[in-house]
Amino acid sequence: MILKKREKDFHLDGLKALVKRLPDSHPLIDTINKKIAMMTAGIRGESKLEAVFEIYSFLDEIYILHDISFYSTGNAQIDCLVISPHFALILEVKNIAGEMSFLVGTGQISRVLENGQIDHFESPMVQIDRNSDLLYDWFRLNGFLIPILGAVILPYATQKVNVHLDNYPVLFPGEIPSFIKRLKNHKSTTEAILVKDIAEKLVNEHQLFNPFPICRRWNVDVECLKKGVFCTKCSTGMMIRYLRTWVCQVCLHKDPSAHQYAIKEWFMLVGGEFTNKICRDFLNIQSKGYAWRELSKMGLIVNGQGKSTTYKMELLE
Ligand SMILES: [Zn+2]
Missing domain, CATH: 3.40.1350.10 (Trna Endonuclease; Chain: A, domain 1)
Incomplete structure (x- = not known):
């Protein structure tokens, strides 16, 4: 068994x-x-x-x-x-x-x-x-x-x-x-x-191994990480927001939820408390409203409100 x-x-x-x-x-x-x-x-x-x-x-x-x-x-x-x-x-x-x-x-x-x-x-x-x-x-x-x-x-x-x-x-x-x-x-x-x-x-008594955040584990300076939303199909192309979706500049794949994986990557690599400003900076987007709406849809752990709202993600699930 x-x-x-x-x-x-x-x-x-x-x-x-x-x-x-x-x-x-x-x-x-x-x-x-x-x-x-x-x-x-x-x-x-x-x-x-x-x-x-x-x-x-x-x-x-x-x-x-x-x-x-x-x-x-x-x-x-x-x-x-x-x-x-x-x-x-x-x-x-x-x-x-x-x-x-x-x-x-x-x-x-x-x-x-x-x-x-x-x-x-x-x-x-x-x-x-x-x-x-x-x-x-x-x-x-x-x-x-x-x-x-x-x-x-x-x-x-x-x-x-x-x-x-x-x-x-x-x-x-x-x-x-x-x-x-x-x-x-x-x-x-x-x-x-x-x-x-x-x-x-x-x-x-099994102990689940928690490798996060990866940058700390591997001693990588978080400032050197490439920002933006990577393609969820080819993994190499960068995606841009276009008509309510994300489009890969290399393979033209469209994925309206691609930013969610990029946000998860931030939690895996950098970790800690995520904010609307960090979100816009990491995804290379301008709209505070879009960041706010999308973050509230993702089932993250939310603390505070208004400008001081911070978000956390449970990664070991
Ligand atoms: Zn692609």
Whole structure:
């Protein structure tokens, strides 16, 4: 049973908004584009794992928690946690292109790309060890004892790995159901009802990661951001207001609500209290009345009245 689904990646949305609004010569553009590519590949990998659990049902009481973050003796973040009466299984997804090698005794993996480029990453084995210790502490704090196991998941069967280490198996998504079935042969240690309680408690303690405001997180000067309403279709063209709608100057797409996403981007990137003046400045518009009308339609949190009215937006929804 899937007890917790993966949430929308707010950090990725924020970085996409940021990279679009950075000046073309900004020194962070390459770094942020690489981060976006890495996060997108990570999400694609985790979706492969989600798909396995969506189509496969287990006879036993098995609870699946995708992308769970909690605090015990430190912060833990687990790609997928499987809790059963027999064991807890930590699944760490590694979506790395190229040929991977686990480097014995270094806590690292290396990968070689087709062009010969070599990069090093933290080994998923180290990540599982760390999360396993934190989960063990959380179980202990909650009076729960169960064996904790781990496995590294490579989302694509085309990924090539040179060395398999003994401490955790390396699996492709299609292998997971039968792997879990084999694990069920472990002796039962816990009442099924208690397992459900403990899995639900963990979901209740899940800490949603708040990456906003993005400019502060990435140390970007808000003054350098490009202003205006970007096209909601091609993302690159700027839109202008024309006959009660917004029109893209590049692809001619029309969207009467395009300004709403630009306002959301301001909250993601800059954050704090929004005013009619900030709105006109950020959207490159003149009309106070238009800004006022549109802001009052957006369901924002409103404080004060008249000229001192300020607006806030709830972003983690
Ligand atoms: Zn466009």
